[in-house]
Amino acid sequence: MNDFLPIFVLLVLASGLVSLVLLISVLFGPRRRARNETKLQPYESGMRPIGPAQRRLPVRFYLIAVLFILFDIEVVFFFPWAVALRELGWAGLLSMLIFIGILEAGHFWLWRRGALEWEKMDK
Amino acid sequence: MEPTSFVVFLSSVLFVIGALGVLLRRNALMIFMSIELMLNAANLAFVAFAQRWAQLAGQVFVFFVMTVAAAEVAVGLALIVTIFRTKRSTSVDELAQLRG
Amino acid sequence: MNVADLETVLPFLLLATGGVALLLVDLAVPQARKSLTGWLAFVVALAAGVSALALVSGKTMKGFAGMVQADAFAYFADVLLCVVAALVILLSLRYHTARGLMRGEFYPLLLLSLSGMSLAVHAADLLVVFLAIELLSIPLYVLSGFARPRLESEEAALKYFLTGAFASGFLVYGVALIYGASGTTALGDLRAALLDNPALTSDALLMAGLALVMVGLLFKIAAVPFHFWAPDVYEGAPTTVTAFMATATKAAAFLALMRVVAGFAALSPSLAQPFEVADALRPMLALIAAITMIVGNVTALAQQNVKRMLAYSSIAHAGYALAGVASGDATAVLFYLAAYAFATLAAFVVLIAVGSTEGNEDHRYEAYAGLGRRAPLLGVIMALAMFSLIGIPPTAGFVGKYFLFRAVVASDLTWLAVIGVLTSALSAAFYLRVLMVLFMREPETAPEAEPAALAADAPRMVAAYVSAAAVLLIGVFPSAVLALLTGGELVALVR
Numbered sequence: 001m002n003d004f005l006p007i008f009v010l011l012v013l014a015s016g017l018v019s020l021v022l023l024i025s026v027l028f029g030p031r032r033r034a035r036n037e038t039k040l041q042p043y044e045s046g047m048r049p050i051g052p053a054q055r056r057l058p059v060r061f062y063l064i065a066v067l068f069i070l071f072d073i074e075v076v077f078f079f080p081w082a083v084a085l086r087e088l089g090w091a092g093l094l095s096m097l098i099f100i101g102i103l104e105a106g107h108f109w110l111w112r113r114g115a116l117e118w119e120k121m122d123k
Numbered sequence: 124m125e126p127t128s129f130v131v132f133l134s135s136v137l138f139v140i141g142a143l144g145v146l147l148r149r150n151a152l153m154i155f156m157s158i159e160l161m162l163n164a165a166n167l168a169f170v171a172f173a174q175r176w177a178q179l180a181g182q183v184f185v186f187f188v189m190t191v192a193a194a195e196v197a198v199g200l201a202l203i204v205t206i207f208r209t210k211r212s213t214s215v216d217e218l219a220q221l222r223g
Numbered sequence: 224m225n226v227a228d229l230e231t232v233l234p235f236l237l238l239a240t241g242g243v244a245l246l247l248v249d250l251a252v253p254q255a256r257k258s259l260t261g262w263l264a265f266v267v268a269l270a271a272g273v274s275a276l277a278l279v280s281g282k283t284m285k286g287f288a289g290m291v292q293a294d295a296f297a298y299f300a301d302v303l304l305c306v307v308a309a310l311v312i313l314l315s316l317r318y319h320t321a322r323g324l325m326r327g328e329f330y331p332l333l334l335l336s337l338s339g340m341s342l343a344v345h346a347a348d349l350l351v352v353f354l355a356i357e358l359l360s361i362p363l364y365v366l367s368g369f370a371r372p373r374l375e376s377e378e379a380a381l382k383y384f385l386t387g388a389f390a391s392g393f394l395v396y397g398v399a400l401i402y403g404a405s406g407t408t409a410l411g412d413l414r415a416a417l418l419d420n421p422a423l424t425s426d427a428l429l430m431a432g433l434a435l436v437m438v439g440l441l442f443k444i445a446a447v448p449f450h451f452w453a454p455d456v457y458e459g460a461p462t463t464v465t466a467f468m469a470t471a472t473k474a475a476a477f478l479a480l481m482r483v484v485a486g487f488a489a490l491s492p493s494l495a496q497p498f499e500v501a502d503a504l505r506p507m508l509a510l511i512a513a514i515t516m517i518v519g520n521v522t523a524l525a526q527q528n529v530k531r532m533l534a535y536s537s538i539a540h541a542g543y544a545l546a547g548v549a550s551g552d553a554t555a556v557l558f559y560l561a562a563y564a565f566a567t568l569a570a571f572v573v574l575i576a577v578g579s580t581e582g583n584e585d586h587r588y589e590a591y592a593g594l595g596r597r598a599p600l601l602g603v604i605m606a607l608a609m610f611s612l613i614g615i616p617p618t619a620g621f622v623g624k625y626f627l628f629r630a631v632v633a634s635d636l637t638w639l640a641v642i643g644v645l646t647s648a649l650s651a652a653f654y655l656r657v658l659m660v661l662f663m664r665e666p667e668t669a670p671e672a673e674p675a676a677l678a679a680d681a682p683r684m685v686a687a688y689v690s691a692a693a694v695l696l697i698g699v700f701p702s703a704v705l706a707l708l709t710g711g712e713l714v715a716l717v718r
Binding site for chain 3: 131134141142154155161164165166168171178180181184187188191194198201202205208210
């Protein structure tokens with residue numbers, strides 16, 4: 001249980017600080033109710049927002065995100081491998097090289113198919 | 124109850140939420156997220172049981188399940204995007220082209 | 224890792240390496256010559272099949288710290304899967320050109336899915352079962368949507384994906400629970416643990432895990448009540464992919480299922496030969512088999528579309544094979560799966576020939592009117608396929624059903640065999656309807672497709688002859704197939 005004491009202390013401190021800040025802003029902040037339209041606009045200075053805030057993003061972002069997830073998740077296999085590298089010896093290194101080789105094959109394929117080029121992606 | 128049991132209980136709750144989500148939700152994306160919840164419930168159970176048996180194997184399984192889930196995400200989202208482009212909808216109720 | 228480890232999964236390694244390499248080679252193949260990729264995939268599939276044939280023996284070998292197992296069943300299934308895949312590749316060359324699907328990715332994806340099937344039949348650990356099922360499924364999700372932007376194909380892909388991923392959720396959670404109850408995921412260790420510790424056999428966690436794993440696997444083989452996805456997916460997917468799913472996927476999933484069932488054999492106090500089915504599982508498997516046979520055959524009766532009828536037929540035959548699993552005779556089940564695979568493939572030769580002509584792909588019964596007279600060869604092949612699926616001698620289907628029902632009766636499940644025989648008789652109604660339409664009915668409109676176009680494609684004809692010959696040869700010389708299947712002696716599914 002002693003191991004968790006610092007975390008517990010941090011939890012108390014963090015929630016205390018957040019409550020304090022919220023309390024201060026409630027106590028000292030201006031509390032005037034919005035009386036007119038202008039007050040309720042996103043930009044009080046008078047700039048008019050154009051279009052809804054939740055815009056559709058181009059599907060290119062989705063492709064990049066998915067490719068990122070795919071290659072990112074493979075990295076989890078590197079960590080245990082790196083920790084045990086010395087015990088695993090040459091066989092371990094060879095296995096990992098094969099693993100990276102398969103990943104690189106996928107990477108190369110994506111690259112040649114133009115999946116990494118921003119301009120070509122819209123097909 | 125030993126501490127592992129709480130975690131296993133939590134994972135079973137997550138699994139049931141995921142399974143119900145698949146059965147009750149009508150949006151392909153939400154169904155898909157529910158499936159991910161089921162997989163992650165299994166991951167949580169693996170970690171808990173790895174602790175119960177004091178083995179590393181259970182934790183390693185999680186890596187494999189995560190990788191498989193990532194591959195499923197890639198293929199699944201691609202399929203959902205493809206069908207959205209054709210149909211402009213991701214509701215599974217509108218997938219009624221194939222009826223016997 | 225050493226060389227002996229690699230040998231235990233050699234067909235899988237050839238297929239996986241070939242699939243990844245082919246993906247890169249395909250980049251250099253110009254669009255006009257994509258059939259080259261197909262031929263390369265054909266060579267890889269055959270090479271893997273030959274390697275499995277060369278390795279067949281009655282011995283059981285473990286590899287990769289007990290994660291995989293090489294035995295006669297696995298190698299037999301490898302050979303079957305590779306031959307089926309090679310034939311599907313032959314069928315796809317013309318079909319894909321005609322349907323505008325000649326994209327190079329098809330063949331690497333097919334090989335990768337095939338490598339997953341090969342891994343599934345070699346699995347000796349629940350984790351490998353899960354990984355292999357995913358490896359075979361994920362490329363199949365893409366392949367069923369391969370005819371995009373045709374909406375039916377996209378829809379089939381999404382349905383297959385959502386139900387398939389749902390099923391793997393059950394599978395992996397079940398594996399987690401079994402690991403939690405027993406501390407192992409290796410099927411051999413699990414069996415030993417159950418024998419050592421009888422208290423474990425009534426463990427709620429273990430039984431819950433087993434139930435979830437069974438649900439996940441029954442989804443994959445499309446057993447009732449987990450079959451609802453199959454007709455839609457089979458109908459919407461490109462016909463070549465349907466042929467592959469109906470034959471190879473089913474065989475691979477069945478072997479994985481039998482390995483899991485055999486791993487839990489020690490739940491049972493009475494161990495029967497040849498592989499043991501736990502007393503806790505046998506009634507459940509028998510019940511699902513009975514429902515699957517009845518629902519599959521009765522629903523197939525009502526179909527107006529040949530492709531969809533074959534989907535229900537595949538569900539019905541999953542019921543027969545499942546009855547074999549309940550009886551515990553792996554040899555009979557694998558023999559049956561081989562007989563079913565070649566008969567179904569022969570039927571799909573005709574569907575793919577029809578789909579390879581100009582115009583929309585139409586598999587309603589009316590579209591087949593008079594086809595048997597316009598293209599007699601296709602008519603004969605379809606007749607052979609239908610006779611085999613009903614189980615009429617001297618076809619493979621007859622011998623397969625004979626072995627199967629004999630095993631079922633021998634394991635005191637006579638009622639199940641009776642249901643099997645009755646539903647087989649019922650199935651004659653819809654299988655013979657195809658032949659009636661093919662030979663007796665006049666087409667309503669003038670046929671668009673010329674007989675010459677239907678029979679012209681040489682690779683398709685090779686596939687037609689091979690599958691038809693297999694249906695006949697297995698039916699006439701079953702002992703040769705049995706010798707290959709058992710490698711000369713009986714082996715255990717789990718050791």
